[in-house]
Amino acid sequence: MKNTQLLTSLRYVLLGALTVTTSVVQAESIAITNATVYTVAKKGVLSQATVMVDEGKITAVYSNNEVPESLSADTIIDAKGRILTPGFIATYNLLGLIEVGAVSDTHDSSDKKADITFDASLAFNPKSTLIAYARKGGITSSLVMPYGGEDVITGQSFVVNLSGDFDSVIMPKNAVIASLGATEKGSRATKLQTLSNELEDAQKALTKAEKASSKKGKEDEEDEEEKEAKEPSRSELVLNGLLSGEKPLIAYADRATDILALLKLKQKFNLNLVLAGASDAVLISDEIAKANVVVMMSAIDNLPSSFDSLHNSLTNVAKLTDAGVKVIISNSGESYNINQLRFDAGVAVANGLAETSALAAITANVADSFNLNSGRIAVGKNADLVLWSSDPFEISTKVDAMWINGKAMSLKSRQDALRERYTAETDMPRAYTK
Amino acid sequence: MLKTSLPRNLVTSNSKNKLTNKLIRQSISQFISKKTSFTILTTVMLSLGLTACLPNEKQDPKVGINKNPYPSTYQALPAISTLLTNATILTGTGERLNNADILLVNGKVTQVGNDLLAEQATVIDMTGKWITPGIIDVHSHLGVYPNPQVESHSDGNEMTSPNTSEVWAEHSVWPQDPAFQAARAGGITSLQILPGSANLFGGRGVTLRNVPSETMQGMKFAGAPYGLKMACGENPKRVYGSRKVLPSTRMGNVAGYRSAWLAATEYKRAWDKYDSDYSAGKNSEVPKRDLALDTLMGVLDGEILIHNHCYKAEEMAVMIDLGKEFNYHSGTFHHAIEGYKIADLLAANGNCAAMWPDWWGFKMEAFDMVEENVAIVDAVKNSCAVVHSDSATTIQRLNQEAAKVMYRANDNGFALKEEDAIKWITANAAKSLGINDEVGSLEAGKNADVVVWNMNPFSVYAQAEQVFIDGAKVYDRFDEKYQAKSDFLLGQQLDNHVSKVVTQLENNSTTNAATKPANKK
Numbered sequence: 001m002k003n004t005q006l007l008t009s010l011r012y013v014l015l016g017a018l019t020v021t022t023s024v025v026q027a028e029s030i031a032i033t034n035a036t037v038y039t040v041a042k043k044g045v046l047s048q049a050t051v052m053v054d055e056g057k058i059t060a061v062y063s064n065n066e067v068p069e070s071l072s073a074d075t076i077i078d079a080k081g082r083i084l085t086p087g088f089i090a091t092y093n094l095l096g097l098i099e100v101g102a103v104s105d106t107h108d109s110s111d112k113k114a115d116i117t118f119d120a121s122l123a124f125n126p127k128s129t130l131i132a133y134a135r136k137g138g139i140t141s142s143l144v145m146p147y148g149g150e151d152v153i154t155g156q157s158f159v160v161n162l163s164g165d166f167d168s169v170i171m172p173k174n175a176v177i178a179s180l181g182a183t184e185k186g187s188r189a190t191k192l193q194t195l196s197n198e199l200e201d202a203q204k205a206l207t208k209a210e211k212a213s214s215k216k217g218k219e220d221e222e223d224e225e226e227k228e229a230k231e232p233s234r235s236e237l238v239l240n241g242l243l244s245g246e247k248p249l250i251a252y253a254d255r256a257t258d259i260l261a262l263l264k265l266k267q268k269f270n271l272n273l274v275l276a277g278a279s280d281a282v283l284i285s286d287e288i289a290k291a292n293v294v295v296m297m298s299a300i301d302n303l304p305s306s307f308d309s310l311h312n313s314l315t316n317v318a319k320l321t322d323a324g325v326k327v328i329i330s331n332s333g334e335s336y337n338i339n340q341l342r343f344d345a346g347v348a349v350a351n352g353l354a355e356t357s358a359l360a361a362i363t364a365n366v367a368d369s370f371n372l373n374s375g376r377i378a379v380g381k382n383a384d385l386v387l388w389s390s391d392p393f394e395i396s397t398k399v400d401a402m403w404i405n406g407k408a409m410s411l412k413s414r415q416d417a418l419r420e421r422y423t424a425e426t427d428m429p430r431a432y433t434k
Numbered sequence: 435m436l437k438t439s440l441p442r443n444l445v446t447s448n449s450k451n452k453l454t455n456k457l458i459r460q461s462i463s464q465f466i467s468k469k470t471s472f473t474i475l476t477t478v479m480l481s482l483g484l485t486a487c488l489p490n491e492k493q494d495p496k497v498g499i500n501k502n503p504y505p506s507t508y509q510a511l512p513a514i515s516t517l518l519t520n521a522t523i524l525t526g527t528g529e530r531l532n533n534a535d536i537l538l539v540n541g542k543v544t545q546v547g548n549d550l551l552a553e554q555a556t557v558i559d560m561t562g563k564w565i566t567p568g569i570i571d572v573h574s575h576l577g578v579y580p581n582p583q584v585e586s587h588s589d590g591n592e593m594t595s596p597n598t599s600e601v602w603a604e605h606s607v608w609p610q611d612p613a614f615q616a617a618r619a620g621g622i623t624s625l626q627i628l629p630g631s632a633n634l635f636g637g638r639g640v641t642l643r644n645v646p647s648e649t650m651q652g653m654k655f656a657g658a659p660y661g662l663k664m665a666c667g668e669n670p671k672r673v674y675g676s677r678k679v680l681p682s683t684r685m686g687n688v689a690g691y692r693s694a695w696l697a698a699t700e701y702k703r704a705w706d707k708y709d710s711d712y713s714a715g716k717n718s719e720v721p722k723r724d725l726a727l728d729t730l731m732g733v734l735d736g737e738i739l740i741h742n743h744c745y746k747a748e749e750m751a752v753m754i755d756l757g758k759e760f761n762y763h764s765g766t767f768h769h770a771i772e773g774y775k776i777a778d779l780l781a782a783n784g785n786c787a788a789m790w791p792d793w794w795g796f797k798m799e800a801f802d803m804v805e806e807n808v809a810i811v812d813a814v815k816n817s818c819a820v821v822h823s824d825s826a827t828t829i830q831r832l833n834q835e836a837a838k839v840m841y842r843a844n845d846n847g848f849a850l851k852e853e854d855a856i857k858w859i860t861a862n863a864a865k866s867l868g869i870n871d872e873v874g875s876l877e878a879g880k881n882a883d884v885v886v887w888n889m890n891p892f893s894v895y896a897q898a899e900q901v902f903i904d905g906a907k908v909y910d911r912f913d914e915k916y917q918a919k920s921d922f923l924l925g926q927q928l929d930n931h932v933s934k935v936v937t938q939l940e941n942n943s944t945t946n947a948a949t950k951p952a953n954k955k
Binding site (some may be wrong): 099100101103104129130220278300301302303304305306307309310311335336337343346347350352393394395396398413416418419422423430 | 507581582583584611613616668732750774775792793794795796797798801802803804805806810826827831834837838841842845846847892893894895896897922923926927
């Protein structure tokens, strides 16, 4: 069985098979019984619970005393008391947009020409070797945040699942990314002004268009050509998405003054704001909490890496959470080892964060901030689930099983194939061990 | 007589014409053997620009190379005799002692075992705690690539020539790097600061004690051998290839190493000859000093250890042979991502391999990572597997870096225990740095570098609670008195937030160590 799985994963990874091969069970309906379920939802933590999955969605979550006497499912899995969590959601990485850091041909995350319309999801590679490896850390989906262009607004993020399938992109262009703060050339003030001006111009254009359309309603049809001219540009459409709150604005900023300026912009333009980086957010945690703004930050960056980040600390996630801020624990630019997100959450717990808050910081908080139908174990949610050998944050723990949209995932990566090759008994050169 | 009769300019070396010198030396011995008169000899020597002298002449003062011009001024912090009791102790020698005690006296470990008695010592009950040797990182850039990461302090790599053996990382160390304190809070007691990897020869590394100091010398590990940073692979060929300077290929890399070792071999021969001639009473010409060659000669003399940034199996194999070609040991391979492919070769040749548990992908030479690399290298007899950080972040959790290897390996057929894995960040690291006689394990006579952990250090929740260097407490998680702070952060970092959470943690900690007076048991 083990060998079959390995061969399967080799074929899958090395030959780039288009679909997961038949040895991976693809059940239509699943019952996971006798699990300790961390729902990250109203039901909290349930022991000896059962989760039902059908057609890729969670159809029932039964606590111990609610489990029906007979369960009907194509596959029934006895969790034997092990922990079942929602799949973890990575953020702030370049997954599928980069293969080898020092090989520029394999980079698709930035472009000089990129502007607010930049849609890097078109470049997403679901067959990247980084994805199978990330799954080993219980990651089932990711908010990918490309570098984009050189303007203040660098482009747009997108959301993928980690199935490795060609239809992995769940939400293209789901949020706009802006980059503020310290700059080698020029002043940070210009960046803030540019962002503010662009929003203001878009709002003015919208108001004007609204007036025009209400005027148009009163009068008879205007000249067709003039109407064409008022059609908003692609950039304006994206800005309008920000102004309507439809699209979140993810803004990188570390220094408290930049964050405060962003909070003002949020208030003025009614933005759906998410702060990224936010090293010194802890200085103004009450203001951020009051503004109901989500903070996406590293749990392990604790050094004063710049004059904007003098208050980086291992306790920042806990402090912000205590102050009532919704925090997302992010990978902070890391792409190769995003499977370590669970350890980062563990470090946050060791430094004062409640375990349930840490779990929410890599599941439900991401889903809530970006309107994803995942991150919780609740009826109707995508069946992105992870069964763990023990405490998900512990180093000794491993992923025992994973489902994305109800489909069982391979937990083997290229790294496993290499290990198997170099630990196998053989008299022949290793190249013959496949 | 000869000395005074020879013009000063003739006493300088004439390295451009070694053949002529050789012929001259031969003719001298011929003259001497024939007992030719001094007058004739003097004339011949003057006419040929002769440099060597006769045995019975008056010798100039012996010229030597000061091998320690920037000596350590490190002094252990104030210490008291301490008996730590009832802990789980990982000795670093492969042993785990349960419910055990350790006695620290005069900066040394004097006893490790069960039910120890110590009349004069302060006894601290460590029930529930784990004790390990001080953690050692063989690959760090703290102080030379410090935080904040500003250009003004970016002093880790002299990227102006493929061979900068003349530079010493210690001359770039900024002791106020706040990362030293953060590393101390993670149990780091000794660390090697290396130059970067852009050059074939990056210069000397220095091993430091992780104590706060205003000077580099105040941190310097007295007696620790210097390291020489070498680099294989992509970095040197990229940096210099883009400038159209050798090397632009891996074969260019190796040609660069070989040329340098050739020059070093000549240099060493010149100094050895000077020394032996001088011992023989001759007033020999002093070889011209060359800082770069001083360092390489130190390697050939076995005094400086090689620390070689080298990821790939085939390159490590070449570097091993390069060492044999020029008669030095190829030392420790750093970032040995492909160590697992040649684990037998590394062990057979006595190389340490310093590795990350799981960094990969950022370069082609880092593409073939396996999470069990350290364990596979370690599994061979006489191996020396080390877990290193190369990071101001992960240096703070080297225990967890080792844990990742141990658990992933055990998921895949290994049966490693905590007492095995701790060696990768203590005893084996000390061996790599040539300081294993003093540190790296908890045995009687070793320096009292000790970390007390709140729990099994291979847990993600583990915290170093107390750290001792040479028996002196240098860090205490629950006592601000033992939490040093960099000048840089003083007066501009607001503390109130930090202390709040730590106080909470302290209140929550039911197993906080209680200090009580002596005469236990």
